[in-house]
Amino acid sequence: MNALTLEEQHKLVREKFPELLEEVRQLKHREEKALPPLPNVSKYRVVRTRFAPNPDFYIHLGNARPALLSYEYAREYRGAFILRFEDTDPRIKKPLPEAYRAIREDLKWLGISWSEEYVQSMRMELYYGIARELISRGGAYVDLCKRDEFRKFKLERRACPHRSQSPSEALELFDRMLSNYYGEGEAVVRVKTDLTSEDPSLIDWVALRVIDTSKYPHPLTGDRYVVWPTYNFAAGVDDKLMEVTHILRGKEHALNTVKQLYVYRALGWEYPEVINLGRLKLEGVILSKSRIKEVLKSSGGAIEVDDPRFGTLRSLRRRGISPEVIREIIMEVGVKGTDATISWENIASLNRKRIDLSTPRVMAVFNPVRVVVRGVPKESSYRSLKLGYHPSNASLGFRVVNLGASDDVEVFISREDLDYLLKDGSIRLMEFCNIALEGRSRDHVEARYAGTDLEVARREGFKIVQWVPVSGYTVIELVKPENLKLRVLRGVVEESIMEFGVGRVLQLVRVGFIKLERLYKEKGRVRAIYIHD
RNA sequence: GCCGCGGUAGUAUAGCCCGGCCAAGUAUGCGGGCCUUUCGAGCCCGUGACCCGGGUUCAAAUCCCGGCCGCGGCACCA
Numbered sequence: 144m145n146a147l148t149l150e151e152q153h154k155l156v157r158e159k160f161p162e163l164l165e166e167v168r169q170l171k172h173r174e175e176k177a178l179p180p181l182p183n184v185s186k187y188r189v190v191r192t193r194f195a196p197n198p199d200f201y202i203h204l205g206n207a208r209p210a211l212l213s214y215e216y217a218r219e220y221r222g223a224f225i226l227r228f229e230d231t232d233p234r235i236k237k238p239l240p241e242a243y244r245a246i247r248e249d250l251k252w253l254g255i256s257w258s259e260e261y262v263q264s265m266r267m268e269l270y271y272g273i274a275r276e277l278i279s280r281g282g283a284y285v286d287l288c289k290r291d292e293f294r295k296f297k298l299e300r301r302a303c304p305h306r307s308q309s310p311s312e313a314l315e316l317f318d319r320m321l322s323n324y325y326g327e328g329e330a331v332v333r334v335k336t337d338l339t340s341e342d343p344s345l346i347d348w349v350a351l352r353v354i355d356t357s358k359y360p361h362p363l364t365g366d367r368y369v370v371w372p373t374y375n376f377a378a379g380v381d382d383k384l385m386e387v388t389h390i391l392r393g394k395e396h397a398l399n400t401v402k403q404l405y406v407y408r409a410l411g412w413e414y415p416e417v418i419n420l421g422r423l424k425l426e427g428v429i430l431s432k433s434r435i436k437e438v439l440k441s442s443g444g445a446i447e448v449d450d451p452r453f454g455t456l457r458s459l460r461r462r463g464i465s466p467e468v469i470r471e472i473i474m475e476v477g478v479k480g481t482d483a484t485i486s487w488e489n490i491a492s493l494n495r496k497r498i499d500l501s502t503p504r505v506m507a508v509f510n511p512v513r514v515v516v517r518g519v520p521k522e523s524s525y526r527s528l529k530l531g532y533h534p535s536n537a538s539l540g541f542r543v544v545n546l547g548a549s550d551d552v553e554v555f556i557s558r559e560d561l562d563y564l565l566k567d568g569s570i571r572l573m574e575f576c577n578i579a580l581e582g583r584s585r586d587h588v589e590a591r592y593a594g595t596d597l598e599v600a601r602r603e604g605f606k607i608v609q610w611v612p613v614s615g616y617t618v619i620e621l622v623k624p625e626n627l628k629l630r631v632l633r634g635v636v637e638e639s640i641m642e643f644g645v646g647r648v649l650q651l652v653r654v655g656f657i658k659l660e661r662l663y664k665e666k667g668r669v670r671a672i673y674i675h676d
Numbered sequence: 677g678c679c680g681c682g683g684u685a686g687u688a689u690a691g692c693c694c695g696g697c698c699a700a701g702u703a704u705g706c707g708g709g710c711c712u713u714u715c716g717a718g719c720c721c722g723u724g725a726c727c728c729g730g731g732u733u734c735a736a737a738u739c740c741c742g743g744c745c746g747c748g749g750c751a752c753c754a
Contacts, residue, residue: 197754199753235751235752290752293752342678342679348751353752374754377754394681394749395748395749422747475688480747481682481683481747482682482747482748483688488687488704488705491704492704495716504716506714535712574713650716
């Protein structure tokens with residue numbers, strides 16, 4: 144077969160086994176999992192996308208969807224991807240100073256890079272300029288009604304008295320706003336929309352409002368500005384100024400597109416293409432920003448933002464989920480308006496495949512029971528075991544497990560595995576030897592060495608169990624998130640675990656994957672977080 | 677309540693625009709087997725879905741209408 148040229152081989156396969164070729168084709172297709180084409184790409188010189196988070200908190204898996212998809216599209220079309228911080232509400236959604244940095248970090252962790260970065264609170268003069276332009280074109284006015292008064296007009300589909308002001312009057316009032324003449328709630332800039340709109344929230348929506356920054360200083364600009372653009376104004380303007388061509392955002396923004404369209408029309412701009420994405424949920428964790436904030440607050444600092452019960456990217460990172468898995472999941476979920484609940488099983492499976500080959504394996508025992516094994520030969524090959532860290536990846540090295548020189552060898556096995564010993568009379572200590580039950584006392588079990596032959600164990604159907612030598616062990620505390628609770632399992636683990644550093648992912652044989660979080664070398668104790676089976 | 681967007685196996689997704697090649701593909705889960713010094717990985721076999729009802733058509737997951745369900749929106753938040 145190999146004597147044939149590649150072309151001849153292909154020909155042969157095509158003739159004799161066309162279905163094979165089809166299979167290969169499909170396999171390739173699945174690996175690539177290309178995104179659907181973006182609409183109207185040919186209309187634009189270059190594709191430009193953006194991710195525009197509010198830096199009032201850390202970002203979570205739900206935010207990763209628009210971020211990653213926007214980035215991927217920009218890459219696919221060799222365009223540009225922009226990061227824009229939308230921090231124009233120092234009062235209700237006050238920016239969190241560390242969030243700017245944290246969001247950048249989290250995006251980088253996801254493998255996202257951006258060529259341009261903007262912070263809206265540093266662009267205030269730009270928004271004022273566009274506001275003036277809009278006002279002078281008659282597209283907006285300064286409303287001095289009380290909030291309730293305006294609501295009445297709105298619900299009756301009537302214009303408020305200020306709506307009829309001339310552009311020059313409006314500009315004057317706007318300048319007065321900027322000069323800090325009005326207090327909060329006393330003046331807003333409203334965009335003129337269709338007064339007959341069915342949805343009242345659409346009607347003459349607020350583009351800029353007064354926020355008393357002497358009371359609510361902005362973390363970046365302090366009290367320098369008192370007139371702040373709303374989301375719809377700032378985002379709408381910026382998408383134009385930054386020449387964004389394709390907006391991918393959550394479907395909660397659907398109505399915002401309609402609102403912003405009024406500004407675009409008034410200024411003679413063309414609105415970018417919009418794709419509304421469904422929400423992403425992650426099974427068994429808290430995703431909502433507000434819920435996380437609540438939990439954080441009520442814990443009084445005991446719970447941190449990377450707590451494994453949260454769906455923040457930091458939590459996922461802490462739980463040992465690799466960023467490629469998140470990327471894979473989001474590409475799988477794709478570009479559509481349907482919500483998706485990501486199952487932890489799915490994440491675990493993808494993650495396991497990714498890390499299995501590069502993850503050292505050590506033995507740990509929970510619910511330990513002491514087993515005294517009599518009759519283990521005293522030759523060093525029986526008392527000093529050289530065990531590889533991975534059965535098929537020798538590059539991970541090995542450790543030496545020392546069993547001491549005394550007559551008996553003592554090991555811990557788990558209470559569950561003890562049942563096999565009691566029931567079957569024999570078990571195999573993995574990578575060591577077979578043992579047979581001899582007796583049982585209050586605090587330990589007695590057994591006899593029964594040879595190292597694996598074939599015997601196989602033939603007889605002995606359960607093969609992991610174990611930890613009593614002569615050299617480390618205590619392990621394993622934190623396991625379960626239904627929004629954290630269980631801490633205590634057990635023993637081979638002392639060689641101390642060789643690994645904090646952050647290292649390991650597999651505890653027959654237990655699951657873990658990530659080391661703390662090493663207390665003097666105390667012979669480690670703390671780890673459970674990742675998945 | 678009103679408006680918008682959706683509904684393919686337990687979960688996620690392909691197919692829907694352009695009806696037949698779909699008695700519906702893939703991944704995960706679950707069951708079984710092989711392999712393996714793990715209950716992991718890998719390989720093989722099996723399991724399981726087009727929300728409901730009408731209509732159009734020779735033919736509907738795909739088009740049309742109605743219903744149901746889910747999500748989102750209805751701020752001087754983003």
